[in-house]
Amino acid sequence: MLKPVIRRTVVALAAASVLTGCAQVIEGTGTTSDGVRPNVAPANLQIVGATDLDIDTLSRNALADLNTYWEDVFPEVYGSPFEPLAGGYFSVDPDNFNEENYPEDIGCFDGPEDVENNAFYCFPQPEGGDNIVYDRTLLEGLAAEYGRFIPALVMAHEFGHGIQGREAPDSRLSIVFETQADCFAGAWTGWVGDDQAEHFYIRPAELDDILRGYLLLRDAPGSGPMDDGAHGSYFDRVSAFQEGFDDGAAACKDNYDDNRLFTQQAFNDQTDFDSGGNASYTDTFTISEDTLEVFWENQFGAVFSADFEPPTLAGFEGERPECDGARQRRDVTFCEAENRVDYDNQNLMPAVHADIGDFAVSTLLAIQYAQAAREQLGLDYRGKAALRSSICLSGWYASQFFLGNIDVENIVISPGDVDESVQVLLEYGEQGSVLPDVGLSGFQLVDLFRQGFVRGPSACDVGV
Numbered sequence: 515m516l517k518p519v520i521r522r523t524v525v526a527l528a529a530a531s532v533l534t535g536c537a538q539v540i541e542g543t544g545t546t547s548d549g550v551r552p553n554v555a556p557a558n559l560q561i562v563g564a565t566d567l568d569i570d571t572l573s574r575n576a577l578a579d580l581n582t583y584w585e586d587v588f589p590e591v592y593g594s595p596f597e598p599l600a601g602g603y604f605s606v607d608p609d610n611f612n613e614e615n616y617p618e619d620i621g622c623f624d625g626p627e628d629v630e631n632n633a634f635y636c637f638p639q640p641e642g643g644d645n646i647v648y649d650r651t652l653l654e655g656l657a658a659e660y661g662r663f664i665p666a667l668v669m670a671h672e673f674g675h676g677i678q679g680r681e682a683p684d685s686r687l688s689i690v691f692e693t694q695a696d697c698f699a700g701a702w703t704g705w706v707g708d709d710q711a712e713h714f715y716i717r718p719a720e721l722d723d724i725l726r727g728y729l730l731l732r733d734a735p736g737s738g739p740m741d742d743g744a745h746g747s748y749f750d751r752v753s754a755f756q757e758g759f760d761d762g763a764a765a766c767k768d769n770y771d772d773n774r775l776f777t778q779q780a781f782n783d784q785t786d787f788d789s790g791g792n793a794s795y796t797d798t799f800t801i802s803e804d805t806l807e808v809f810w811e812n813q814f815g816a817v818f819s820a821d822f823e824p825p826t827l828a829g830f831e832g833e834r835p836e837c838d839g840a841r842q843r844r845d846v847t848f849c850e851a852e853n854r855v856d857y858d859n860q861n862l863m864p865a866v867h868a869d870i871g872d873f874a875v876s877t878l879l880a881i882q883y884a885q886a887a888r889e890q891l892g893l894d895y896r897g898k899a900a901l902r903s904s905i906c907l908s909g910w911y912a913s914q915f916f917l918g919n920i921d922v923e924n925i926v927i928s929p930g931d932v933d934e935s936v937q938v939l940l941e942y943g944e945q946g947s948v949l950p951d952v953g954l955s956g957f958q959l960v961d962l963f964r965q966g967f968v969r970g971p972s973a974c975d976v977g978v
Contacts, residue, residue, distance in 0.1 A: 600643025
């Protein structure tokens with residue numbers, strides 16, 4: 515926040531530029547569970563250049579399950595039979611490439627250097643059809659670091675480009691193609707999560723790690739959405755994946771064109787660039803308080819025909835303060851009796867600001883303001899349903915901030931701010947000292963925020 519010639523025949527995996535040298539980037543992070551269904555015979559789908567290594571078996575099984583999914587879903591979504599990729603699939607080790615093991619023409623593949631640290635889909639060629647080519651050493655590294663479901667997710671994204679090779683979105687923008695492929699990957703993952711795939715399965719807890727992985731795949735904050743090769747912000751990519759996961763492939767077909775709202779944006783000016791889009795710790799609370807008050811005062815009048823009484827924002831150090839004679843139970847929370855939002859000014863908020871950024875702090879505060887709003891509307895602000903609503907309402911606040919509909923002088927949202935909302939919900943949302951422990955996963959928390967951002971109050975269970 516602020517105060518005062520391209521090879522279009524290749525649509526590469528977003529990790530292409532980010533995951534080079536990825537062992538240094540993701541060292542020490544958590545890993546997913548296995549993600550592979552046990553005691554199932556491997557598929558017999560042909561991959562040219564494949565070895566007996568586990569990574570090629572994983573890739574083969576993923577491609578087989580993807581073909582099964584799209585053979586069933588494509589006719590429902592697009593009204594015509596699914597035509598398999600005519601050019602086939604190719605496994606490559608760029609450091610140990612023997613051209614004698616491959617046909618002379620592999621579509622848009624010009625040599626092993628093309629696929630190093632990459633996986634890509636070649637749109638249909640004049641001869642040979644379309645295909646998918648992948649660096650199996652890249653996928654081996656991802657499987658070792660993030661679990662054996664991740665190579666399948668890579669294939670799902672590239673296969674999504676294969677769907678575009680049959681029915682392209684109404685756009686020429688890279689960001690539209692890439693996020694739609696994320697959406698298709700989410701739709702397939704939802705099908706896997708429904709226990710319908712032959713070779714893979716995914717448990718709810720593992721979805722959090724998938725969303726964390728997308729942080730590595732986002733474009734750098736400050737990149738422009740119209741840039742050649744743009745893939746989208748963290749929120750753009752996670753939102754697309756969740757849209758497919760929740761609503762299926764039909765939503766991916768209908769919602770992707772040049773009119774889609776993307777949160778990726780260039781930095782506003784040099785000051786914004788130099789600060790990384792972050793206000794100072796002290797200014798963050800001034801900005802949060804000012805924008806949340808204006809937002810809720812406006813919405814109470816326009817949407818709820820009522821007056822909003824802003825809560826007092828109060829930081830504490832050391833012991834948590836009392837509320838109505840009882841000690842507060844969390845490090846950021848709403849006190850109904852005194853219409854006050856308390857926050858830990860010694861440990862929690864400084865850590866959130868330093869580790870993630872200013873809008874992560876704003877998001878935690880926005881959830882508490884939403885609880886205050888629910889209380890003033892005569893709605894319960896405690897319990898699972900109330901928390902779901904409050905997180906959704908914080909997404910609504912973020913969208914109005916992003917769209918410039920909160921009129922506070924010299925305050926605008928910065929690139930990467932909405933990404934910080936996703937990060938803080940994933941990294942802090944399941945901590946009982948931050949949000950009530952009501953059994954919601956990080957994936958569910960982010961999805962609630964997304965619903966509020968995209969749909970507004972109608973998604974948030976406040977009678978609208």
